[in-house]
Amino acid sequence: MTHAARFHGVSQVFGDFTAVDNIDLDIPDGKLTTLLGPSGCGKTTSLRMLAGYLAPTRGTISIAGVDSTRTPPERRNLGMVFQSYALFPHMSVADNVGFGLKMRRVPAADRARRVTESLELVGLAHLSASKPKKLSGGQQQRVALARAIAIRPKLLLLDEPLSNLDARLRIQMRAEIRRIQAETGLAVVLVTHDQDEALEMSDEMVLMKDGRIQQQGTPQAVFPAPANRFVAEFLGYENFLTDAGGATTTIRPEHLALSVSERTPAAETGAVLPGVVLDVAYRGVDVLVTVASADVSGARVELLADLRAESAPDLTPGADVWVHVPATHLVPLAAD
Amino acid sequence: MTHAARFHGVSQVFGDFTAVDNIDLDIPDGKLTTLLGPSGCGKTTSLRMLAGYLAPTRGTISIAGVDSTRTPPERRNLGMVFQSYALFPHMSVADNVGFGLKMRRVPAADRARRVTESLELVGLAHLSASKPKKLSGGQQQRVALARAIAIRPKLLLLDEPLSNLDARLRIQMRAEIRRIQAETGLAVVLVTHDQDEALEMSDEMVLMKDGRIQQQGTPQAVFPAPANRFVAEFLGYENFLTDAGGATTTIRPEHLALSVSERTPAAETGAVLPGVVLDVAYRGVDVLVTVASADVSGARVELLADLRAESAPDLTPGADVWVHVPATHLVPLAAD
Amino acid sequence: MRGRTALLVLPGLAILLVAFLIPSIAMLFSPPGISPGEVFARLGRMLTDPYDQAIVVRTLGLGLIVTVVCIGLGYPIAYLLSRSTSRWAGVLLALAIFPLLLSSVVRTFGWLVVLGSQGAIPQLLLTLGLVDSAPQLLYTPLAIVLGLTQIFLPLAVVASYSALAQVDAGLDEAARGLGANRTRTFWSVVVPLSGPGVVVAATLVFAGAVTAYTTPYLLGGSRQRMLSTQLYTYSSTTIDWAAASATALIMTVLVFAVSGLSSLAARRGATS
Amino acid sequence: MRTRHPIAASLAVGGYVVMLVPILFVVVTAFTAGSTLRFPPDGFSLRWFEAALTYEPFTSSLLSSLMLAAISAVLALALGVPVALAVHRGALPGRSVVEGLFLSPLIVPELVVGLALYQQLMVGFGLDNFQTLLLGHTVLMFPYAVRVTGASLALIDPAVEDAARGLGASPGRTFLSVTLPLLRPGLFSAALLSFITSFNNVPLSLLLQSRDFRTLPVVMLDYVQQNYDPIVAAISVLILAGTVLVAVIAERTVGFARVFGGINR
């Protein structure tokens, strides 16, 4: 596997605070890698080092196999969408998008065509003459995306590029990013806080916490098998149970089933735990039910079940229920 | 029902562009109202008029029953989280959060306590001495939230306040906002692009498009009965079918079922349409299947089914399937 | 990259050294035919002479007053202009710049017509019955303050404006939304953010006011001596280079001290 | 202009009164038919304007002054803005010392500087008057070029510069295409202040005149030493009128406030 970029033992220390702590990270070529992690875990800092805005305190970064730790940003041929957009306030939308092309001395006619293309892609061709100040938040974000995409970089760094877009537009933009990536074979690093986005788009996921990498792999590998409790929690595993051997296992809310009698639905291999309903939250097509229960070790646990609305039993807080925990979906966890 | 705020025939025209077009809107007191709509539909503009930053081109805005169209922002006692945060770069995080309290002449000791409380609420008490420039995107957003909450306003305006937070933190913050609201009985207007957020948090939802209100009501009322195709699409109704009478109906992807033979699963009242699988997308616990089919009027349609991964039939693109469309979940739509 | 940014200073620094610093320092400490010792001896005498001390105090006092007045009037002008969306803003800005173009000698005549005992203000006061006889305004400290204000106010406006224009109006809004009225927003957000620009403006005005010669002389008259008028006497009348250098040294130290203190205060204010 | 800042507005009005009222009197006196500068003027005539325009020392020195001011303003900015950049963007050691040094031309009395430059550059290095004047004026403008632009630069979000670099712009291109346009208010102010400082300068220029190259303010000063007649008011009014004309053209073509305006416009 070739690598679009590689971090070797990279750290970033601000004063006495270590924002990125000795990470080794491979960004595969021609793939989309997502960087996930809680707020402040060092995602943006990592991207900024990769883009060359921040020199690593320690370690080296190579791009396309060449040590680029000291290469200035403009010679890295990267596209970047900043979390804060960083649009040029004095230029029109079109000029913002065309800027990178101009720097690459793309002839004016070509440039105009590619600017229009990029703006059409984000649905903003009609605003090409506006100044960024006059755009809505989501429009600005899309201009930032168009600007990064327009230059067709070898490596595209996207720092929460869709956070201010509504669901439909997000889905559309994701598809566009995927399409561009597939067509041009570039590598993309995407920072997102949206699991769905990560699962749907990633070829590779990287989970970070406190400046360290917790787990890396394909969504298909990571999602069903979180490496530790942090990753599990982050990916939406809400339920943590101690098994008979004292090890922690986890299970997603969607995989719990509830029944008012122990028998129904047909018991699968696994535990059936008695509990009391604490809360029922309506969420459109599904229902979230919080149940107070005790796991096989006898410890009190709060379990969250996510049920399809139409098949959920009619529950109210205080009702007694049985929680079905299918063994097939139970994931054993390593200690944190 | 008392109203925290009311728009009467309000428009906002920028040059020759009408960003908000003659809206009448009631913000109920003590409730959480969400404003939803595509990027650029006028959500931020509406909030800015409500907060007093922008005088309506036409119409009046009353707050707590008093015409406040000309009241300056500082006399409206509103808290606002700006989409761009607008943190004061020259003040520490604590001073940012304490600013509104200082303006209200809250004594220093009280102020310090409330600042700490608000920062703890957003999980940033440890950064109280930092300057905003040094914070990550999500941290900045949380400071903006803490700053708006700290003043305990009568009306809290939140413009995408959680867009840069990861799922866990978002859930936590939503709960906090709900808790504060319940405790203090304030009214909240929340702009969000996240349907889950809207459904889970809203007492009242307002859907906007092109500066006009499309539908307003409780999530329980709006979600199952979108008023028109725009609302339906926006709420994730992906499938639109023309019924025998020529009217358009819609159904959510979660409500479609697929089977390889027409019989299974047990046919409900409703249509069963033959189709060909176009795409299968893995999404963790569920699977999205796109099917090319034809509705009862004979028109070609693309249908999207969202199936629980464990109960989904094993499908590959090109396979023939039957799409089950349960009549109970079919929603008739008014013309746009 | 660090090394390279430092290189940017070099061309400017070279010119500064050759065409200003070295010649000026040489001239200050050892003017033609005079040894540094004589300059310092003269400096010592000046600093201990009550007459000269009074001149230093007057210069410092008037300089500070003019600075406060110029910033006090100029900053609001710059603020209003930077926040205005009116088409008139451009015109008003231009109007604030014109006065800079008028030779100070000619301006002084304008003040003579305004402040002289036959002039507009005293006659207006007489007509209104507010005074019994025309008050003496010309050749007073007030005249110097007015004259210097007129000269340096445009500078204060222009220098403040350039900083204010860069302060994001969105932050004003945020402050208003948090309950700060316009005044408090101004003081707690606009002023601190444009602070460095204001310090620059104040420094420029103070330095200008302390070193200005024509206006204090023509409006202040022979009785309101300032360091600059003394310097002029020494360099153009008595050709007394030791005294001229000593006076110039005092002026230089005064301005450096005040500007240094103000930027220190501003930095302290910004970081607290 | 409607305003909601009554205090600021009153102060501003006061400021404009102080700036403009004395000038109005001067302007009026320039139209006198009499032969002394007096208010109220003795009758109305344009004779002093004619006299000003035909008095050769004024016209030739006006051109000299304009040229000197323009060239030295450009030089000062060309040399000073990089310094501001290094001070605010680079990791310059001794930052405040450098800032102080570049402020000093404003602080050392110009009479002394003029004499020093005469001694060192003209007598010492044998430069001619124009070269010495040019260097002297350039140095005199450094405080504006460095400090005024610096105060503006400090408020520009460095993220947009990062963005430009990321899009392939070298530091130089970034500066030209992003920083410089955003710096416009500061540059414009600095250029204006520089130009005017040079254009009005007397003390520094006094000793550096030559028979071939004289600046207008010095010529005017020489003139009024002998003869304080309305001709000096007339030439002042002409200069003002010229400025108004330039301002109107700027307003009509690009918009004065736009050229000068910052991020909020």
Next chain:
Amino acid sequence: GCSGGSDDGDADTIVVSTFPFGVEEFTEAVLDPFTEATGIEVEIDTGSNADRLSQLQLEQGEGGVDVMLISDTYAAIADSEGLFQEVDPGAVPNLEAIAPFAVEDAYTGPAYSYQLNGTMYNTDELDATEAADWELYANDDYAGRLALPDIAVTAGQLTVSGVASTYGDGPFDVDTAFATMAGWAPNVLQFYSSTTEMTNLLTQGEIVAGGALNGFATDLIAAGEPVGWTPPAQGRYMATNRAMIPTGAPNLDGAHQFIDYLLSAEAQAASAALVGDLPVNLSVEIPAELTAVVGDVALDPTAAGYETLDPNEIVPNRNEWVERFAREVVGG
């Protein structure tokens, strides 16, 4: 004092350094006819007395100037520093033709013109007799409506000496002069250091009278302003403008030729007519515009009681007197 472009040592060119005003008239009256008469081109260099003296000091008498026309005080200061050379009487025959006061030994170069100290006054408010009396300045009726020259300007020293000789023992009894003038100071609106400032105060009606040299009254009186000029009743002193040759003058011969021409009846008459300079060549006819101001005095100023001041008394004491004047007369 500019060396750039001047053709040092060229026998057909001289550099004349002169006052910055009235240059056109001076060129027409003296320079052009001189060139015509001798074939020597004249380049001129202008500046105030002090500026040109400073330049001369910095250049140590070099700098390419052949003839410097400068006021007597500054000429004397430069003389005291040896920056001028003795004008050769053999090369300037016209020295014989000029008034004795113009060729005093105290200077290395001759006077070519002179200025009379007196009082300029508003003829609507005062008559000549009142204006000529030093007691005018002690008259409280005119409190705040009088001006006197600062000792820094030419008229200032002449006034101090006039007061000194009137109230004390001779022109250099500055103690008496300063004490007397300090008594007048409350009535004095301004001790001016630019005569046009004083004339402005006068025409604007701010003052009724002020001490001034005759030259500044000429244009005002010619223009019909209600302004007069009168010599003081007592203590009449005059200042001279002198033609000096710097030690480093490149074209000594040309310099002498120029000075000789400057003192000729022809040049003296032309500069009286065109520039308004009072001629030291007393045979020259005085134009009406000048006699309108100074009357008969210009026919023979010495006879009218005008004296020059001895530079050897002034130069060593000047700095001290200037300081004392500021402190004792003007006040702080």
